[in-house]
Amino acid sequence: MSGLGSEGNGAVKDGDEGAGRAARSKRADARRNEETLLDAAAAVFVASGVEAPVRDIAAKAGVGMGTIYRHFPTRADLIIAVYRHQIEACAEAGPALLASCPTPHAALGRWINLFVDFLVTKHGLASVLRSDDASFETLHSCFIDRLVPVCTELLEAATAAGEIRSDVDAYELMRGVGNLCIGADHDARYDARRMVELLVAGLGRPR
Amino acid sequence: MSGLGSEGNGAVKDGDEGAGRAARSKRADARRNEETLLDAAAAVFVASGVEAPVRDIAAKAGVGMGTIYRHFPTRADLIIAVYRHQIEACAEAGPALLASCPTPHAALGRWINLFVDFLVTKHGLASVLRSDDASFETLHSCFIDRLVPVCTELLEAATAAGEIRSDVDAYELMRGVGNLCIGADHDARYDARRMVELLVAGLGRPR
DNA sequence: GAGTAAACGGAACCTGTCTCCGATATCAAG
DNA sequence: CTTGATATCGGAGACAGGTTCCGTTTACTC
Incomplete structure (x- = not known):
């Protein structure tokens, strides 16, 4: 999308x-x-x-x-190679959104949507990201290393603006979002986007 | 816990x-x-x-x-048999909580915590629940069939009380919660309970 | 105590990942 | 162009799980 x-x-x-x-x-x-x-x-x-x-x-x-x-050398390396530039694009979109959106919170929401779209459109990518098979460690940290800093930046901006609660860090948030995307295809009754929306809504300062 | x-x-x-x-x-x-x-x-x-x-x-x-x-006959059947009575206990706790808690929303929160504790303490149960391997379909529907109706009841009570938004159904919520529990063990930096808390918070009526 | 159907055990098979090594192709130097 | 050193290729097969098959053993019945 x-x-x-x-x-x-x-x-x-x-x-x-x-x-x-x-x-x-x-x-x-x-x-x-x-x-x-x-x-x-x-x-x-x-x-x-x-x-x-x-x-x-x-x-x-x-x-x-x-x-x-x-x-x-391993399945995971192949996956990384195939999707590397898309991860890159996602990472680069972070600062851009921060600059172009009215509020940091809006930027965060948009950025996360980007991430979700990426995961959901690649059948099974999210699952494999969460596999406890050790060989996927590389894949995992590839995503994490590149994307967590970007997410941190967005999160901190939103926190500084007083728009969200401050007790959740980027790593945890990204894992949560990643998890919510698992199995989003092949199940019409489950809409990962909506769940992520809920999660992000829950991030909003409890007044 | x-x-x-x-x-x-x-x-x-x-x-x-x-x-x-x-x-x-x-x-x-x-x-x-x-x-x-x-x-x-x-x-x-x-x-x-x-x-x-x-x-x-x-x-x-x-x-x-x-x-x-x-x-x-299949791995999944064995898993089901082992955990069946715990699923049962969880299901039965639903109405009980609804009766004993001050508000339906509180009951929902408590019940979901029960479910999360169950999943998180069984290493890998959540993952296997989400496996796209067809043979786990049985396991999946065993959870779903027994627990979704209970969740629906809680959800409807909370909706009727005007405490939550009404556009999320029990199946979706349970899948979301289940997903958030994946990999909660073996990763100290990820606290599934907190993420679920966020999700449930997001359920609250956006004023 | 014998007969029979049910239950047992575990070797064999299937599917999927990853390794090893002889065969082959590329490139640079003569 | 030929030749040789060496990087790369290809695919058989080792390994690891899940599942099936079938000859053997066991529990109950008469």
Whole structure:
């Protein structure tokens, strides 16, 4: 609805790999495969959800299992790579909203809506974010590291403006919102957006 | 904290199996094993969480895989059996709270706390409740069928008293609360109870 | 005490993740 | 263009859970 970028495109490419070292040395086939893989993964995620078997992605990309695991040591790394730029867009929207909205509280609400839309439109992303499987730790902290600071900024602005209670921190809020988005697809009776709206409403100073 | 029964005891026994048919015919060893299994499962769930391998439970009970699956056709059935009486206790607490609390809204809050305590103290129960694996559908609807009507009653009482907004139904609320409880253990920075409190606060009429 | 149906046990199977290593392709130097 | 060093590929198979199957054992009945 709000739109944090479309679905199946490259992303990552080669930019921020080795912390800007001198060597842009990857072999051509490797570069090509990485991109193919990213596209295939994005396509499969859309078609079958984020929990699609790795084998399917490898098959779709026309490469072997080894290749996929060389580029993305774990499922989670692949997911991160596919969605990294969308997380980035979401993070960047924070300060922008703060500047353009009438009140910090409004900005916070809008920003959270952005986040919710992102999670809800990616089948199963929210669940996988909450998986207690250790290998998803990376995914989790990728989201957290990038997004929590932004959320903190919005939260502090709203607190400073006296618009919300001050005993909830950004990490907790984002986890709560993330949790509320779980299973939002495949259940017509559950509207994650409305629940999040309630949560944000509850944030408002109890007079 | 509030206490919906302790952990590892029988439950189910033989009562409500075949809709009160005449035949109480099970063989003695079968009856014995079922109870052993229930106890073992409860113990393992406490020790390793609800997601513990079925094999572990069988081993703990000292029976073979076949036995476990004869009594509980699927993982979810076993979980249900173990927790059924606690769900029951929670359901029964609803009307009681409504009668004993000063306002319906207070009763609703207390009842939801009961539910949250139940979920949070059972490692991983909330996650498994939200699993999109089809075999947990039974578990899901067991919770839903028994608890949603109770929640509806509380909700309607509070609505009638003009204490809350009226555009949220019990199913949605319970799903939201259940979601908020996911991963509440093993993350000290996340306090599910506080998030649920926020949600319930948001339920209050926006003046 | 024998006969029979129910219950048991656990090996085998399925699905999904991730590892290992021989086969293959790329690139640079001669 | 050839050649060799080396990065990359591919996919069989190890591993980990859940679930099924079926030959064996056991409890109850006559």
